[in-house]
Amino acid sequence: MNNTLSVSESVVNNFQMSPTALLLLNTVLALMMFGVSLGLRPADFGAVLRRPLAPVTGLVAQFLLLPAITCLVTWWLEIAPGLALGMILVSCCPGGTFSNVMTWIGRGNVATSVSMTAVSSLAAVVMTPLNFALYGGLNPNTRDLLQAIALPAESMILLVVLVLALPMLAGMAIGARFPRFVRRSEGFFRSASLLVFLLFVVVSFSKHWQTAVQIAGAVLLLVIAHNALAFLIGHFSSRLMRLPVADRRAVTMEVGIQNSGLALAILFTFYPSAGEMLVVAGFWGVWHLVSGLSLAGMWNFHHRKRGLQRELRQSPQS
Incomplete structure (x- = not known):
C-alpha cells in the first residue's frame, strides 16, 4: 500500500479544476437531480408514510449501516x-x-426507489456532512487527515442544498405544472447528464492517465469490493425485514448506487488536492454504473426466464 501512497501523490495536481469547470460540474449534478425529480410528486413522500417499511429499511442501510461498516472495514484492514x-x-x-432507472430495468419496485431517492437526497443535507465527520473521526487511521483537510460543514450543507435539495424541489414544481414537458424531456435529462458526468471523470483521469493506470489495480479493487459490500448491505437488510422481491431489488439498488458525483463535487470544491479521495470517488462514479446495470440486467433476465417458464407450464399440451 505504500507504493500506492507515493504514486498517488503525483495525481494531486492533475485533479485541480478551474472555477468554470467546477461550476459546470455542480451544474451537471443539479441537472441530474432536476431530471430525476421531474416525475416526483408530493404523493411519493406520502407513500413513505403509508408504506414505510421498505424505504425506512433502505434509509437505515444507506445512512447508518453502510458508513458504519465502511468505517470498521477500512480500520480493520x-x-x-x-x-x-x-x-x-x-x-x-x-x-x-x-438507481431509479436501474431498478426499473431490474423489475424492482420503482415507487420504492423513487421515494427513497427523494427522502435520502433531502436527508443528505444533514446526514452527509454529519456522517462524514463522525465516521472519518472514529477511524483512528483517518482522524488526522480529516482534521487536516477540515472541510467546512456549513459550506458542505450549502453545496448539498444547491445540487440536491433545490433542484429536486424545482423539478417537482415544473413536473407538476408542465406534464407534457416531463414526458418529452425526462429521458433527455437522464441520458445527457450521465454522458456529461462520465465525460468529467474521463477528462480528470486523462490528464494523467499513466499515473491513473499505475494505481488503478489497488484502487479499483477497493472500489469493486466496497461497491459489492454496499449491494450486500442493501440486499441482506431487505431480506432481514422480509420485504417482497421487488422492494428488495429497489433497496439493494438504492444502497449500491451511491451519489459519487456529490462526493466529487465536495472534494473539487473544498479540497481539490485530496488526490486519493478524488481517485476513489472517480472510480466509484464509473464502476457503480457497470455493476448496477449488470445486476439489473441479471434480474431482468431471470424475470423473463421465469415468465417464459410460467407460460410454458400454462400452455395446453399438444
Whole structure:
C-alpha cells in the first residue's frame, strides 16, 4: 500500500479544476437531480408514510449501516488514510440518481426507489456532512487527515442544498405544472447528464492517465469490493425485514448506487488536492454504473426466464 501512497501523490495536481469547470460540474449534478425529480410528486413522500417499511429499511442501510461498516472495514484492514477517507465520504452520500432507472430495468419496485431517492437526497443535507465527520473521526487511521483537510460543514450543507435539495424541489414544481414537458424531456435529462458526468471523470483521469493506470489495480479493487459490500448491505437488510422481491431489488439498488458525483463535487470544491479521495470517488462514479446495470440486467433476465417458464407450464399440451 505504500507504493500506492507515493504514486498517488503525483495525481494531486492533475485533479485541480478551474472555477468554470467546477461550476459546470455542480451544474451537471443539479441537472441530474432536476431530471430525476421531474416525475416526483408530493404523493411519493406520502407513500413513505403509508408504506414505510421498505424505504425506512433502505434509509437505515444507506445512512447508518453502510458508513458504519465502511468505517470498521477500512480500520480493520488498515487501508491508507486517503483511500479510506474517500471510501467513507462516498458511503456517506445519498443514493445515486440512476438507481431509479436501474431498478426499473431490474423489475424492482420503482415507487420504492423513487421515494427513497427523494427522502435520502433531502436527508443528505444533514446526514452527509454529519456522517462524514463522525465516521472519518472514529477511524483512528483517518482522524488526522480529516482534521487536516477540515472541510467546512456549513459550506458542505450549502453545496448539498444547491445540487440536491433545490433542484429536486424545482423539478417537482415544473413536473407538476408542465406534464407534457416531463414526458418529452425526462429521458433527455437522464441520458445527457450521465454522458456529461462520465465525460468529467474521463477528462480528470486523462490528464494523467499513466499515473491513473499505475494505481488503478489497488484502487479499483477497493472500489469493486466496497461497491459489492454496499449491494450486500442493501440486499441482506431487505431480506432481514422480509420485504417482497421487488422492494428488495429497489433497496439493494438504492444502497449500491451511491451519489459519487456529490462526493466529487465536495472534494473539487473544498479540497481539490485530496488526490486519493478524488481517485476513489472517480472510480466509484464509473464502476457503480457497470455493476448496477449488470445486476439489473441479471434480474431482468431471470424475470423473463421465469415468465417464459410460467407460460410454458400454462400452455395446453399438444
